[in-house]
Amino acid sequence: SDYSTPRCYLNHRGCYVVIAVSVFNVLRSLSAASHGLTDEQKEFQKVAFDFAANEMAPHMAEWDQKEIFPVETMRKAAQLGFGGIYVQPDVGGSGLSRLDTSIIFEALSTGCVSTTAYISIHNMCAWMIDSYGNKEQREKFCPDLCSMEKFASYCLTEPGSGSDAASLLTSAQRKGDHYVLNGSKAFISGGGDTDVYVVMCRTGGKGPKGISCLVVEKGTPGLSFGKKEKKVGWNSQPTRAVIFEDCAVPVANRLGEEGQGFNFAMKGLNGGRINIASCSLGAAHASVQLARDHLLVRKQFGETLSNNQFLQFKLAEMATKLVASRLLIREAAQALQEDRPDAVAICSMAKLFATDECFNICNQALQMHGGYGYLKDYAVQQFVRDIRVHQILEGTNEVMRMIISRNLLSES
Structure with missing residues (x-):
């Protein structure tokens, strides 16, 4: 699970092929991750990528296996402004947009989905107090939440x-x-x-x-x-x-x-759905690259799996669905930021589509790893386990279908 260190894979001759895989390269590999972003967005995206690679990915497996709540790591994230991303600056927040938030959560979740998902819930709570609390409540609770001195x-x-x-x-x-x-x-x-x-x-x-x-x-x-x-x-x-x-x-x-x-709870969940979909996006992003790297080195029947056309097409489908999910999530984030009339429906669409498709991407990446994908030494299985619940929480995907259909049927 430490992608920055060399890993060994057994090839068909019984020899070991040593591969160095870094999380940062994983994240940079699909140019669409930063396509269309402003220079400022690219900068804090890079900060989040680096944090995921250096502070989260090396510990992802240990946190999972030992069920560690990584308080100090999250406080380091808060020092970068990730404790109150869309909370107002006057109470310690970063004052960023919903799109900015999605970009950050996608990047962070490549290092650890579970930890990033909790950070997203924490951010939602801080935003609710910031948005609906009075002056005294905002000043009492928000600064400690934004610094993650309190959770x-x-x-x-x-x-x-x-x-x-x-x-x-x-x-x-x-x-x-x-x-x-x-x-x-x-x-x-x-x-x-x-x-x-x-x-x-x-x-x-x-x-x-x-x-x-x-x-x-x-x-x-x-x-x-x-x-x-x-x-x-x-x-x-x-x-x-x-x-x-x-x-x-x-x-x-x-x-x-x-x-x-x-009403407060539902407004919080609209943003929460984008956040959790963004966490799925990061898991899928990393899994596509892990699958690609595995296909390039794993040999069967005398050649690498990357020469198998069926697997080439599967990888192409995975990458296409990843980019489609990202575009829909970012459109939903923009709709919520602008308080557009269609924001609730589009947030529901993004959550439904992205969490379903990103789970399928991660699951297919595991399948491409064969038996190795089922071993806890390989990160792909943890991405599968961690994002499965995203289809359930923040409103099940069945409820998302209800919201979308009601919106369509109510249109005049």
């Missing part, structure tokens, strides 16, 4: 409400200057290890209009966590249930007014 988790899903998020049951009853929370959240990235929980809870009646958003700080009495989940991928970030038992949260920690929480 954040997004709490929407519950054991009984996944895709049907508006049916959530976690209740918040107001008593004086506090809300008393009762209920639980499921599958929370960073749960138990993070400091700030952006929680959607029910302060009113049924449906989305009864949902509000509270910021709950770690250490609050009544806040506890379930066991650490054992997952197929995303192992560098802990996942736990977040449990509230008569948990008293100050009214001052409510974002916006009562009843606005569901």
Whole structure:
């Protein structure tokens, strides 16, 4: 998994062919990754590529196997401005655009998808506080989140409400200057290890209009966590249930007014869908190059696999779908940045198309590696495991189809 060091592959003669593969070269290999970008975007893309190669890729396998939450590495990323990429500068953010953010997450995820995906969730939480919090809330929470001195988790899903998020049951009853929370959240990235929980809870009646958003700080009495989940991928970030038992949260920690929480959550997810699709993009980008390199050196039937026309065509299809995914994601990022009327539908299209196609790209890259692809010594299998969940979270791809079709059918 350290792509910057030589690796050995057994060829058909039983000899070893030594290959040096660097993450940076992987990322530069498809010129479309930087095609059409401004000089400034190319510069921070290169910074993200370098960080992925030097600080993430050498540790990717270890973080996965030992289930390490790489706090110090993420704080190094925050020093480069990656802790609050689209948070406003007055509270410590980088103030970049959604397109800029996508470019950064694509690059970073080539070094470790799981860690980058958590950074994307953390960024979404910081943005929600920055966008919907008042002056005091922004100044209290955002600087520490942007520096990653503190980490954040997004709490929407519950054991009984996944895709049907508006049916959530976690209740918040107001008593004086506090809300008393009762209920639980499921599958929370960073749960138990993070400091700030952006929680959607029910302060009113049924449906989305009864949902509000509270910021709950770690250490609050009544806040506890379930066991650490054992997952197929995303192992560098802990996942736990977040449990509230008569948990008293100050009214001052409510974002916006009562009843606005569901709207905040959905707006956060629009950006989150672009972010997670961008993480899939980086995994696919790296996997295409890993497959290409393997085909060039692996010999069967007296010649390298790169001479096999079927595999040549497969590689061409993978690269084409990668570029198509990138273009759609960047179009969606621009639509969201401009607050276009079609932004929700295009974000859903990007998430649906890119996470499906990028998983297929990574899976095909594994297939091209043959038996070697199934070994944990080879990074391609980790890319497959880490991005499989992207088709489920931030709204399942079935829900994306619902959003897109409803948009089409509602057009006059």
